[in-house]
Amino acid sequence: xxxxxxxxxxxxxxxxxxxxxxxxxxxxxxxxxxxxxxxxxxxxxxxxxxxxxxxxxxxxxxxxxxxxxxxxxxxxxxxxxxxxxxxxxxxxxxxxxxxxxxxxxxxxxxxxxxxxxxxxxxxxxxxxxxxxxxxxxxxxxxxxxxxxxxxxxxxxxxxxxxxxxxxxxxxxxxxxxxxxxxxxxxxxxxxxxxxxxxxxxxxxxxxxxxxxxxxxxxxxxxxxxxxxxxxxxxxxxxxxxxxxxxxxxxxx
Amino acid sequence: xxxxxxxxxxxxxxxxxxxxxxxxxxxxxxxxxxxxxxxxxxxxxxxxxxxxxxxxxxxxxxxxxxxxxxxxxxxxxxxxxxxxxxxxxxxxxxxxxxxxxxxxxxxxxxxxxxxxxxxxxxxxxxxxxxxxxxxxxxxxxxxxxxxxxxxxxxxxxxxxxxxxxxxxxxxxxxxxxxxxxxxxxxxxxxxxxxxxxxxxxxxxxxxxxxxxxxxxxxxxxxxxxxxxxxxxxxxxxxxxxxxxxxxxxxxxxxxxxxxxxxxxxx
Ligand SMILES: Nc1ncnc2c1ncn2[C@@H]1O[C@H](COP(=O)(O)OP(=O)(O)O)[C@@H](O)[C@H]1O
Ligand SMILES: [Mg+2]
Numbered sequence: 144x145x146x147x148x149x150x151x152x153x154x155x156x157x158x159x160x161x162x163x164x165x166x167x168x169x170x171x172x173x174x175x176x177x178x179x180x181x182x183x184x185x186x187x188x189x190x191x192x193x194x195x196x197x198x199x200x201x202x203x204x205x206x207x208x209x210x211x212x213x214x215x216x217x218x219x220x221x222x223x224x225x226x227x228x229x230x231x232x233x234x235x236x237x238x239x240x241x242x243x244x245x246x247x248x249x250x251x252x253x254x255x256x257x258x259x260x261x262x263x264x265x266x267x268x269x270x271x272x273x274x275x276x277x278x279x280x281x282x283x284x285x286x287x288x289x290x291x292x293x294x295x296x297x298x299x300x301x302x303x304x305x306x307x308x309x310x311x312x313x314x315x316x317x318x319x320x321x322x323x324x325x326x327x328x329x330x331x332x333x334x335x336x337x338x339x340x341x342x343x344x345x346x347x348x349x350x351x352x353x354x355x356x357x358x359x360x361x362x363x364x365x366x367x368x369x370x371x372x373x374x375x376x377x378x379x380x381x382x383x384x385x386x387x388x389x390x391x392x393x394x395x
Numbered sequence: 396x397x398x399x400x401x402x403x404x405x406x407x408x409x410x411x412x413x414x415x416x417x418x419x420x421x422x423x424x425x426x427x428x429x430x431x432x433x434x435x436x437x438x439x440x441x442x443x444x445x446x447x448x449x450x451x452x453x454x455x456x457x458x459x460x461x462x463x464x465x466x467x468x469x470x471x472x473x474x475x476x477x478x479x480x481x482x483x484x485x486x487x488x489x490x491x492x493x494x495x496x497x498x499x500x501x502x503x504x505x506x507x508x509x510x511x512x513x514x515x516x517x518x519x520x521x522x523x524x525x526x527x528x529x530x531x532x533x534x535x536x537x538x539x540x541x542x543x544x545x546x547x548x549x550x551x552x553x554x555x556x557x558x559x560x561x562x563x564x565x566x567x568x569x570x571x572x573x574x575x576x577x578x579x580x581x582x583x584x585x586x587x588x589x590x591x592x593x594x595x596x597x598x599x600x601x602x603x604x605x606x607x608x609x610x611x612x613x614x615x616x617x618x619x620x621x622x623x624x625x626x627x628x629x630x631x632x633x634x635x636x637x638x639x640x641x642x643x644x645x646x647x648x649x650x651x652x653x654x655x656x657x658x659x660x661x
Contacts, residue, residue: 231652
């Protein structure tokens with residue numbers, strides 16, 4: 144995966160009467176892990192949809208290595224909020240979806256994704272349908288489908304939001320170790336403060352309606368980060384919580 | 396860890412589920428048989444079930460030839476309508492305004508009474524296969540078109556957005572997401588339409604034909620043979636059930652994942 148530099152500047156988006164994004168400005172540098180953190184309904188998923196082409200911004204710029212997004216082929220592999228596995232495809236064929244869209248023959252695509260199964264803890268489940276898998280396994284399958292596309296940047300929309308707390312913690316650490324190993328460039332969407340602090344190099348706080356980037360936070364903690372947050376990590380967490388829970392009265 | 400392949404559908408549980416229905420039907424026939432025996436009613440008014448079965452066996456050669464004609468009309472008519480419904484559904488899916496142009500006209504075709512249309516079509520197109528195919532198609536085309544169009548529209552937005560994120564062109568989104576999403580709707584439409592199809596074929600034959608269960612029923616009625624009318628009814632019901640069963644079987648074999656989701660919901 145070659146590096147790619149993403150920049151969003153002053154991006155706005157409204158749905159008819161609903162003004163969702165007032166001013167989204169963010170950047171992701173090659174090799175970086177960046178999170179957008181905010182409460183539900185603030186427009187986090189909308190940001191990713193602007194990047195994947197499902198929606199168009201009303202104004203503002205989206206730049207890839209300095210060039211407008213519309214002029215380049217999208218270098219993103221997107222993992223939607225709900226896993227969006229195709230119920231009629233077996234896990235192996237869900238994993239090959241991106242390659243098949245790119246025109247790779249199914250047999251060839253299967254050969255290419257087969258080695259991923261062991262790494263994603265899905266060995267032996269190639270021939271299962273999504274309905275036969277647990278929630279955690281489905282999320283891993285969805286992430287595998289994302290990785291298999293072999294794109295420069297991963298866009299992950301609350302990948303573990305639907306999981307129980309224990310499975311979610313396991314998956315977060317698993318993602319951390321996978322990221323260490325492969326050096327993916329990631330833009331992660333989450334509403335989970337601890338998740339953001341555990342995984343990110345930088346965090347953007349998104350708040351308000353319409354939503355703005357309220358604050359940018361660096362997380363200069365060494366890796367790998369442990370399953371019990373260090374005092375430094377806890378301090379960052381409580382700072383973020385304070386900002387998010389602050390009454391918004393004085394802004395109006 | 397679940398390592399099982401999707402289970403093949405158990406025929407035994409299916410049979411056990413069917414026991415109450417079989418019992419109810421058997422009870423009904425027993426009561427009918429008993430009534431005919433006790434009342435001594437003439438078989439030219441109400442023949443006993445045993446007589447109907449005996450007549451069915453005795454006239455099996457004639458019934459078979461006529462049934463074959465009806466099957467031919469049903470299958471050709473249904474195949475024509477399926478092909479047309481699929482083509483139109485794809486056109487509508489790729490070009491939305493077509494739906495608004497076509498649906499009102501098609502809904503009107505569904506309001507036409509079969510009793511009036513069947514003789515007219517026979518009058519215009521003769522006693523051959525063509526009018527039967529047309530009538531079967533007329534009755535089944537619209538339900539199948541609606542099933543397909545609604546099925547495409549049921550595709551999850553998440554899946555489409557995912558494919559868009561992969562830079563999939565429109566026709567790939569159709570093939571990879573919209574078409575498979577429509578399969579359950581398609582089969583639901585198929586199950587309903589196949590029963591209409593047989594009825595429509597018989598109706599068309601009744602209005603005028605050289606061969607077929609419809610014309611067989613008409614002749615039996617004109618000869619005061621209610622036992623033979625009922626023999627033809629027995630055969631046509633069996634035929635409809637067989638076609639219905641075949642569709643259920645095809646659905647089970649071709650969409651194994653829907654059963655897994657059902658298992659989970661339990
Ligand atoms: N396609 C759409 N049309 C209209 N409103 C939408 C659409 N997508 C999202 N919204 C609305 O925009 C707001 C932000 O949605 P979303 O980006 O999904 O938030 P988040 O991911 O932060 O929970 C919500 O109020 C949602 O109802
Ligand atoms: Mg969201």
